[in-house]
Amino acid sequence: YTVNDNLGATSNQADIAITKSVNIAPVANNDAASTFNTVITKDVVANDTDSDGIDKATVDLDPATAGRQITYTVAGQGKFDVDNTGIVTFTPAGTFTGIGSTIKYTVNDNLGSTSNQADIIITKKPNNLPVANADTFSIVKDSTSNSLEVLKNDTDADGDSLTITGANMLIPANGGTVTFSGGKSIIYKPAAGYTGADNFTYTISDGNGGTSTATVYITVTSASASPDTVMTS
Numbered sequence: 001y002t003v004n005d006n007l008g009a010t011s012n013q014a015d016i017a018i019t020k021s022v023n024i025a026p027v028a029n030n031d032a033a034s035t036f037n038t039v040i041t042k043d044v045v046a047n048d049t050d051s052d053g054i055d056k057a058t059v060d061l062d063p064a065t066a067g068r069q070i071t072y073t074v075a076g077q078g079k080f081d082v083d084n085t086g087i088v089t090f091t092p093a094g095t096f097t098g099i100g101s102t103i104k105y106t107v108n109d110n111l112g113s114t115s116n117q118a119d120i121i122i123t124k125k126p127n128n129l130p131v132a133n134a135d136t137f138s139i140v141k142d143s144t145s146n147s148l149e150v151l152k153n154d155t156d157a158d159g160d161s162l163t164i165t166g167a168n169m170l171i172p173a174n175g176g177t178v179t180f181s182g183g184k185s186i187i188y189k190p191a192a193g194y195t196g197a198d199n200f201t202y203t204i205s206d207g208n209g210g211t212s213t214a215t216v217y218i219t220v221t222s223a224s225a226s227p228d229t230v231m232t233s
Contacts, residue, residue, distance in 0.1 A: 028117070036126075037124070059107045103119070125158075130155065161207060162205070162206060164202055165211070176190045186216070
């Protein structure tokens with residue numbers, strides 16, 4: 001191109017160069033998650049990259065099928081769903097355990113380019129059952145509101161939070177009563193005037209379908225002590 005000045009003189013010829021940038025497709029990276037027997041979510045685009053930004057509403061759970069697929073089911077294993085924020089929800093099938101089938105997904109960037117196909121792998125772990133262990137307590141006669149923390153010696157290999165789901169006096173019962181509140185301790189009340197042995201069972205849950213039952217052995221004493229004193233051994 002050329003340009004004139006105000007007196008009519010023409011410039012030299014200069015060049016105009018146009019560069020059309022090529023949009024680089026986003027890079028999708030593999031994702032993995034694990035669950036026991038509960039619905040889990042995974043942000044699959046959190047580890048994906050693109051200089052133009054990721055369009056989270058374009059995650060496709062089945063690139064082999066035309067159009068965007070937001071649901072994908074693996075028979076006998078579970079169902080995948082994705083929302084418009086890139087969050088994938090996996091609902092496991094009840095009987096499935098182990099490493100699930102690998103499914104593929106793609107995602108677009110903000111300029112419409114589609115990523116490579118990346119993997120989503122879900123492992124459903126078998127739930128280890130909790131272990132309730134026997135407890136021994138010494139209770140003073142005619143005491144009330146004896147709070148027994150029976151969970152202290154109970155264990156769960158998966159680290160699940162344990163709760164008490166039931167408590168029952170053993171037969172023949174000696175008049176004592178048990179109640180539980182909040183799932184963390186048991187309230188034991190001996191029969192009026194009673195001294196001697198009393199026992200009950202309690203059941204715990206790990207929240208993932210696992211339960212365990214143990215026995216609590218009570219000795220009700222006439223020892224002089226302040227009311228509502230609980231002595232353990």
